[in-house]
Amino acid sequence: MVAVVPLASILLEVIRNGISTISFQFITALPGVPGQTVGGIGPAIQGTLLLIALTSVMGIPPGVLTGIYLTEFGNNKFGRTIRFLNDVLTEFPSIVVGILVAALLVVATHQYSPIAGAIALSVITLPIVARTTEESIKTVPNSIRDAAMALGIRRWKTTISVVLSTARSGVITGVLLSIARISGETAPLLLTILGSNFFFSSWNQPIDALPLRIFNDASQADPFTRQQAWGAAMILIIIVLTLNIGVRLATRGRYGSNRSRI
DSSP states (O other), rough: THHHHHHHHHHHHHHHHGGGGOOOOHSSSOOTTTTTOOOOHHHHHHHHHHHHHHHHHHHHHHHHHHHHHHHTTOOHHHHHHHHHHHHHHHOOOHHHHHHIIIIIHHHHHHHHHHHHHHHHHHHHHHHHHHHHHHHHHHHHOOOHHHHHHHTTHHHHHHHEEEIIIHHHHHHHHHHHHHHHHHHHOOOHHHTTTTSSSSSOOOOOSOOOHHHHHHHHHHOOOOOOOHHHHHHHHHHHHHHHHHHHHHHHHOOOOOHHHHHHHH
């Protein structure tokens, strides 16, 4: 109940204030000028989906591989060092990550870009995925590994085809948690993608994203613009819920069949 009450209150408040704003024009149109009663968040939705896709490609595979290594092969000094650094990176403030990427990439290239934003978000994603993957694989009984290797299956293949398949549910949960985390990050994006009122046009140009659009609209004095911030917040919640439910439904049957075969 302690967890449900604040969650329910947030959802109800966002829905109550944002539902009247939702329309096809709001979802697809360009942002309007403050003071006018027209405009939408089309570029922000496009930018958020693009950043999630890029970040998933950059951050999730290394995170899963790191978690596999730490569990199966990391019982040594190098593995303990990686685990310590991973824990430290998990606690890093997102604004620090944004400053680091901005200093190394944006300042060097003199360009805000979705690539810079995705790199910053992947730095946040990687330790979350690595930690949840490691903890999920630890729950797999050693008897499963021993049985597979007794049949002559090599250790690396046992890890990929048997151990990882058994721990798939926990790994997917970690991936979804990381996506939910980065979907609402604002500070790194302020320093890497800057924001834009137009749709994506180039990999080396600023783009918009829902967290930035919510931040900018909510800080305006115009009532209509602030109302649009509530609508954008509702759309962001819907995107995260849709991704979570979609992945769960897509993998539920496969996970069950793999587990029964094992």
